[in-house]
Amino acid sequence: MSAIMSGAISMGILAWIWANLSAAVGVSTWAGFMGTTTYYASGERFIKGWVKGMIANMVGVLWAIICVEVSKVLHVPNIVAIMTGVISFGIVAEAKWKNLSFVPGVYIGCSTTFGMLALNGTYLSTVVALLMGSVVGLLSDAGGELLVRLTNKKETEENLVEKQG
Template sequence: MSVLVAIAITTGILSGIWGWVSVSLGLLTWAGFLGCTTYFASPQDGVKGLALSVATNMSGVFWAMVIIQLSTIAGAEVIGYVITGIVATLMCVQAKQTWLNYIPGTFVGSCATFAAGGDWQAVIPALIVGATFGFLMKASGLWLHQKINQPASAMETAKAD
């Protein structure tokens, strides 16, 4: 079995579980899938990839709230666009920091916050749990691939003879 098929199988199983968990806990299912996608697309794997995904998603939530709050205060629609442009620039510049250097993760967190109408309290747990599910999907797929494709031990080979 290829790595891709193994990850596909565990992703399918855990996606169904995520759907049930998210509904059971009142989490935004779609936002969790964005967190999961952030992990899968992360330039890093493992726990470092999970940490990078969560950190950048959370910074995106923060920046979205900055845009929402400042635009509300400004009142004029055109000022909101200027604020958005300035903040989007800052979202990219923050990537100078190693732990925030995954710009798409930042934009995913921001977009999720806008899509939820600024309800950051609903977005944050869904993104975090979703990213964790992404980590588990890939890790369990790699485990499955290894288990299925590991060579038979000498004892198993001797029994087969």
Template sequence: MKNYLGIAVSIGVLAAVWTQVSVSLELVTWVGFLAWACYFAAGTGRVGFTRGLAANVSGLVYGWLVAAFIGVATFEGSLAIAVGIVAALMCLQAAWPTLSFIPGAFVGAAAYFGTAFSFWPTLIALVVGALLGWTSGLLGARLQTAISGRAPVAEPPAGPVQATA
């Protein structure tokens, strides 16, 4: 338990602040939390920030493309076709290291759909959430050092396990 006290305190405080600020400013609170989670799932630090946010934003753009397509394509199955193509592209983009966090792309697209196609509010919340992730990781590590008297080995929790072929 003591090993996670720093990250727990930093996330708890920042989550409360984000919730209050986002509600007061009418930002999309839950989307920020999604991007924040992607920061940790994508590996933390600079890598987690870059991979998580880039994938989230790419998913947002893909979601926008789906919405644009179904706005003009009115034939039966147009939504299914658009989603299928975009889902494949979100997986294929993982060939580029910066866009290699596939779940982040799906999170970005789902957030766009979940906000009823609100592009800018979704983008703002994704960026703020990624920044909160990075901030909580840095602050958590510093707090953990102060609590335990030694620097943490890795920014908790550790990044995802990479699959090998």
């Protein structure tokens, strides 16, 4: 089986499990999928991709917290727009440091936080959803890899039997 098909099967099964599990435990399904998206967008696989994605997402959550909390304290016209410009500058500027260079992952964390807050979520509920969703991404990748190995091993064994017979 191809790596793409095995990955698709694994992701499909885990997405179904995630949608049921997240609803059952009260964690935002869509915010979790933002964690999954971050994992796959990281360009890395397994633990390296998970760590890269989670660092980026958590920094994004931190940027959102800064924006929201500063906006609450400073009573300046258009403060949210001003803070949006400030944090956007920061998100891109921090890319000069290798561990903070995954800009899309930072934006995903930041945007997910704003979305969760708009839906009466909290900072903590955002972090939990992103973390759980990133684990879904990691597990789906590992599951796809396992499926490739299992199916290719079977095909190899079948080919060997045909050649011997």
